[in-house]
Amino acid sequence: MSNNTTSETKSSNNNTASVTKSYPMNGGDGTYSYMKNSSFQREASIIAKGMIEEVIAKKLDIEKITSASNTFRIADLGCSVGPNTFISMQCVIEAVEQKYIFKGLKSQLPEFQVFFNDIGTNDFNTLFTSLPARRNYFANGVPGSFHGRLFPDSSLHIVHASFALHWLSKVPEEVLDKDSPAWNKGRIYYASASDEVANAYASQFAKDMDNFLNVRAKEIVIGGMMVLVMTATPDGVHRSKTGGGILYDTLGSSLMDMAKVGLVNEAQVDSFNLPVYAASPKEMTELVEKNGNFSIERMQPTDPLLRIDDAIDMQMCTMHIRAAVEEIIRKHFGSEIIDELFDRFYQKAAVYSQMDSSYKKKNLLFLALKRK
């Protein structure tokens, strides 16, 4: 291995530390599984479908990127267990095939190799046993954090990541430090916290995104594309007025309510923070431009992320939040508080959802980047 490669691989291995701090979506196919509780994300995938088709049709230069090989490699980062990832990958493949056909290159259609990536503790067993029986691609699972290197140099043509990049590599250190002005006492998220806390989160996200763009720049061929679907804070909207902000704040205040009646320890709440950040389109533009490896081909705020129109939807929403964050909460607080916590969360969130619905707008950002 060249020195360069060795240090990269090392850096990938050093990321093991953050991988072990990462938590998978709920595995299996049970009541609280991500598989059964990811219809919001699926809805977003369907919204994204049209945009994916369009950017591939208009922006992808297939002659440029596939000259060296007849294999077209696509990765889905933070894929969880399906079925959404299968829908997204099929969508990408069909859009690429259409492009070949449109260009009169039907006879040169490539073979597709799809890399399903998530952290090593993700339930890959469920992913693999639920792969579509009829598929026109070679399937691979890739364990590891997308904050580190996952693939060889210049080996990918399209990278897709949906509802993944809001996961930080770690909780910003300052928010756990009692002596810092950014100490996040009594909260588990930055949305309704002080600007110091929010800045600590933003700064961690900026570091993570810069690193993410650097490692992907190595892995993606020149002209290759990234299609990102992200939870976002709309430009001009305060962080506490977004869907994610309200929901995670409500989860935090449910924990604090439990602390007040002695069901959890308040110090435990103080020392727990969700490593999640929802950037704004403006922030993402600045970060991508500052990084310099990718051009922005499309940046499209969209909605709805969550259709919280009535109490029934809030029940579904509770199940979704639970599928996503149960594991990280369980590791910090223990299993015994989970049911009580999400009962309380549901009660509080259902009341709120009757009062205001402005927070539902433009919580989703569709972003298409091209490797320069």
Next chain:
Amino acid sequence: MSNNTTSETKSSNNNTASVTKSYPMNGGDGTYSYMKNSSFQREASIIAKGMIEEVIAKKLDIEKITSASNTFRIADLGCSVGPNTFISMQCVIEAVEQKYIFKGLKSQLPEFQVFFNDIGTNDFNTLFTSLPARRNYFANGVPGSFHGRLFPDSSLHIVHASFALHWLSKVPEEVLDKDSPAWNKGRIYYASASDEVANAYASQFAKDMDNFLNVRAKEIVIGGMMVLVMTATPDGVHRSKTGGGILYDTLGSSLMDMAKVGLVNEAQVDSFNLPVYAASPKEMTELVEKNGNFSIERMQPTDPLLRIDDAIDMQMCTMHIRAAVEEIIRKHFGSEIIDELFDRFYQKAAVYSQMDSSYKKKNLLFLALKRK
């Protein structure tokens, strides 16, 4: 997708049928897990290590196979859950690195990408969470039967398979047919059965091996190599006198003993056959030569496969057999017979192992092939 590719991918998908008939090694890391009960296979990996190093040093033409890319791709077929597969992959990588260094190409050392393959119901979760933290390769899991296509055209440089190719794609149909002279009544294996039964097994193996060599020939670059470690029947030794033959026959007669006292149904035993075959070096030579896609670079019968020197080793041997075939037996006979069956197997096998040890010789075949 070109017609050619589509039909290949289809054929890969059609193999889903045989995949669903395949059974994984015992997963997890419990008492009866493959992870804890694969030291025989590990011992064989250690024996194979020297031979792998030698064939890579002497036979692999690295300039020829890696000109188009700086990624060196290695697959381990039928990898199970580790740790043996990690040892084998490290061995292959080190041998390739040594070759580069020896050739004065240290500055051109490639990045390594390793593909861990096994059927989709294999415990990939355990495999992924036990990956070596310090590794100098990008790790991938590939779910699917090695009897079908798994990788894009010309995408692999070295394929390794240890204790995998003895698994047939299916039980030969004739041995389940009451009207056939090859009906295997009262047995679960061909070793001590009639020649008709043995021929049916041999014929299925020949078909599977020809297909295996054809699909791998598509996936491996010209000049790329396959390193196979197989359970084998030594040339000139009757099939009933090999380690595997004796052990599986003993398992079958343990089942028949249970049938006699009503613990299982005799018809159930008649309808169960292990889809496993141990070819001889002579057979393998003929099959590879007839197929024509690969040259034989080395064919080395070796031993010991099983070091069954005393009762303690037979206990270990029982655990090993159990880790390998428990799942397929469970699916046919149900969970409740498992403990009793392996208790009986252990008693019978322990007595036999005191009587004779000639069957321990040359039960292992090391084979290195090069893609023409």
